[in-house]
Amino acid sequence: MFEAVAVEPEPTRAELVKDLQARIRRMQRSRLDTHELPAHPALSPLLPGGALMAGSAYAVTGSTTLALGMLQAPSAAGAWCAVVGMPDLGVGAVAGLGIDLERLVLVPQPGRQWLAVVSALIDVVSVVLVRPPASPGEAAASRIAARLRRREAVLVAIGEWPRATAALAIGDSSWTGLGAGFGRLTGRQVTVSSTASRSGRPAARRLWLPGPDQALSPVTQNIGRRSSPSVH
Amino acid sequence: MTETGARLLVLWVADWPVIAYVREHRGVSGAPLALIGSGVVQSCSAAARAEGVRRGMRQREAQSRCPGLRVSRHDPGLDARAFEEVLTALEAVLPGVHPVRPGTVAVRVRGPARFYGGERAAALRVVATAAELGLPGARVGVADGLFAAEQAARSADAAGIVIVPPGEQAAFLAPLPVNVLGDPELGGLLPRLGIRTLGGFAALAPGDVAARFGPDGARLHALAGGRDPRGAAPRIPPREFDVRVGFETALDRADQVAFGVRGIADAFIAGLLAQRLVCTAVRIEFTTENGDGSDRVWLHPRSFTAAEVVDRVRWQLDGADLRSGVTEVRIRPDAVDPAGAHERGLWGTGPDEGVHSGLSRVQGMLGHRGVLTAVPAGGRSPAERQAMVPWGDRPVVARDPTPPWPGALPPPAPATVYAVPRPLSVRDAHDRPVTVDERGALSAPPAVMVSQTGARRRLTAWAGPWPLDERWWDAREARTASRFQAVDAGGEAWLLVLDAEGWWAHGHYD
Structure with a gap:
């Protein structure tokens, strides 16, 4: 069935302990009532917790299709999604992946106000995909992280993102x-x-x-x- | 049954769309201007007509005749909206005004003639009213029947009055050319049959005309003979829903204005609700101290509440670049619907409402076109297959995606479709540019693609050329190109296009 290609070597004792600790940490969520958004079954083994954690940010490098793939399952489950800062998005590929265009909002040119736009969108949609025009600073990232936690939304950033839950x-x-x-x-x-x-x-x-x-x-x-x- | 309609007075304003456009955009009235709708000139100013621009002419031809021509899109909604002011002024001096179309109104002349002491006196009063409104091109015609009265108004010279005595409308119409009937088919056919005037057309036997041209032809035949059964249906003056608030001292802060508008926004929505109407599009106008202003329409997917109208006022103020304080705000409905059609369901409309107000807030930051939704469209290239619609607007897609589009690339579609295609060059193994001859043969297999910055990517796989030769019947939209797909050594796939200007990257399968 679904097999990972990368074959790992036999884990040593120290690695085993570290792995078990990580599993315990994964089970102890950051909040008691952490909500999850569904992730695509092909991607869920790659994500901590096996799903998109509400209130967290993910970084994706190298592929627009992969970033859009993160939006597929929430969109299919009825969530609203937004794409910020991508004027060259191919709508055919978006629809082909199974993302509902009726519940997709595009902000192609946020310009210098991109942080304010992302914050405003986090208030209303569940998943925001953003290509930051400039590298986001620590302060901006923590402001957005606070907003994500409050609104229980998910941010997917193309490129670097400080303190992302997972980087793909x-x-x-x-x-x-x-x-x-x-x-x-x-x-x-x-x-x-x-x-x-x-x-x-x-x-x-x-x-x-x-x-x-x-x-x-x-x-x-x-x-x-x-x-x-x-x-x- | 009377064959001839009532005696009517028609006021016709020449080039109304141009006048409305110039007023709306505070333009110069003497400049050559043409308004274009569906590719042809719909209306033009007198200066443009003097240069040879005519109604119905293609835009390109009009521009070649008059190089200084200013061209703008024709907006029928603006024509009707601006004409409202003229109708209101006319209703003050005449009863029962019947708007025929923007720029033309008809009135039964009997009452006004008795009141003002004769048809000519009534007509003079109408011309004077039009002159007060700043419409120097207004002309008046009086005749039996709407068609004859309109032709009489059109035949008058500037600010003139033509009165056709009762019963003489057939004689008045007889020398006019047949194309005034406004039917392109008859206007083209009748002169070829040797019938050039309305009199000639009217002389034909009604039965023959009906047999040859059908009911439509019979109707036009009756018009040509001066028998016009149409009367003037006076309009019921619409209820006033517009609200306005003036500020004695100009306000320069958005929150002050929003606070001042709250009362009239409530009155606006309550006034509509009293008529069992809800507003789905609202027009908000600001006037400022130094005379400039801002005017735009806000749409709502369902219907506005008073608080949402106040929000729109605030967003419009934030977006508008006003240089002085606001002295007046006007709110008017642009589209209304019966309230019954917009009753909320008991469940299920909650979350989307929140989405709408949040996205409208982003629109307030970035402008109306800052927030878009995507809809699939028809076409052969990936860029054509998508259309962007501003949030809140109703999608209008020019090309339907459902019919088969032979020649479109099969899926997968590129995830990146460059809004502006990126120029590049494609070279063969000997570093010569790759070309395609007119028979579609490739000069050599492509081996390297060189971007504008000089970065070279070696190609490991490619396919093409897939020729595209579309819309050859339309000089403006015709396109000939060859498409290729290529994979470079880094495993990245590209959609490349070669046209007369060179190679372009249209998409990136990333």
Whole structure:
């Protein structure tokens, strides 16, 4: 079934203790009544707690599709989402991933007021995806973090974000379907790696991003290593 | 049954859309100006007409005839709104005004003629009223039937009056050309049959006209003969829903103005509710001490409450760049609906309401077009397949996404679609530019793509060219291009387009 590609070496005793401590910490939530927003089943093993924690921020580097993938499950569950600072967003890919356009709000050019815009959006929508035009300072990030906790919203930032609950990045990307002068792009396999700030333990998974059906899915063994282009 | 309608007085204001536009935008009235709707000139100023611009002409042709022409979009809503002022002024001197269209009104002349002592005196009074409103191009015609009276008004010279004596409307209409009927098909066909005037058309037997041109032709035939059964239906003056508040000392802080507006906002909503109406679009106008102002329409997905109107006032003040204090605020409904259509359900409307007010607040910060929703549209390139609609507006999509769009790229769609395509160059293994000849053959396989900054990406896989030759029948929208997909050595995929101007990156599958 769903197997992680990165195979870890046999853990030593110290690592085992650290791992168990991290699991205990994960179970002890930061607040008693922490709410969760659903995460895509392909992404949940990469996220601490297996879901998007209400009131936390996530950082995504290297892929717009992966950042949009974080929005898919909350949107499918009926939550409102907002995208800030991305004038070049491809709406076709957004719809293809299964995000409901009726409940998606775009603020393409927030300009210098982007922090105020993000704060205002956190008040009303559940998930805010932002590409910060400038690197956010510690003070700004903690102001936003306080607001996220109060409103129980989730922030997904493209690029660096101070004290993100988890930082996701992609690597080892390979497209299928395209050859030297023939075929067309059909899907892409990437390794999505995640570093959780509290446990500090990295996790990685091979995913279709996007798959042949435009959606996100884990790479399963039987078609796992097929990266040669399809010939028509 | 009477064949001929009542005796009517028609006031016609030449180039009303232009006058309304100039008043609204405080423009110069003597400049050549054309208003464009659906690609053709809908109305033009006298200065533009002197240069050869005509109604119905394509925009490009009008601009080539008059290079100094100012072109703007025709807004029928503005025409009607601005004409309201003229109607109100006319209703003060004449009873039962029938607005035919913005710029044209008809009145039954019998009453006014008796009151003012003759048709000419009544007509002079109307012309004087129009002159008081600053409408020098207003003309008046009096005749039996609406069509004849309108033609009489149009045939008058500036500020003139043409009165066609009773029963002589057929003789008056007879020498006019057939295209005044306003039917392009008949206007084109009749001259080719040798019938150039309304008199000639009216001389045909009614049965023959009905057999050849159908009921529409029969109706126009009756008009040409001076038989116009249409009367003037006087309008019922609409109830006044506008509210205004003046400030004796100009206010320069938004919260002061918002506080001052609270009372009239309540009165505004209560006045509408008393008529069982709710407001779905509201127009807010500010006048400031030094005479400039701000005017815009705010839409609401459901209906406004008084507090929401006050919010709009505050946002508009924050967004407007006013240089002096506000002396007057006017609130008027732009669209109303019966209250019954907007009853709230018992459950289920709560959260979306919050979303709307929060997003409207962001709109207050960034402007109306700062917050968008995306709707799918039809087209062959990813940029064409999406349309952005400002939050609160009703989506208007020019191209329907549902019909098949052969030639569109199959999914997956690129996650990044450059709003402004990025220029780049694509080279082959020997570092020569890659081109496509007119038969669609590639000069050499692409090997490297070089961005504008000089960064080089080696291509490991590519496919194309997929030719695109669309809308060749329309000179403005015609497009010929070749599309490619390419994957570089870093595993990044791109949508590249080669057209007459060179290579562009249109999308990035990131």
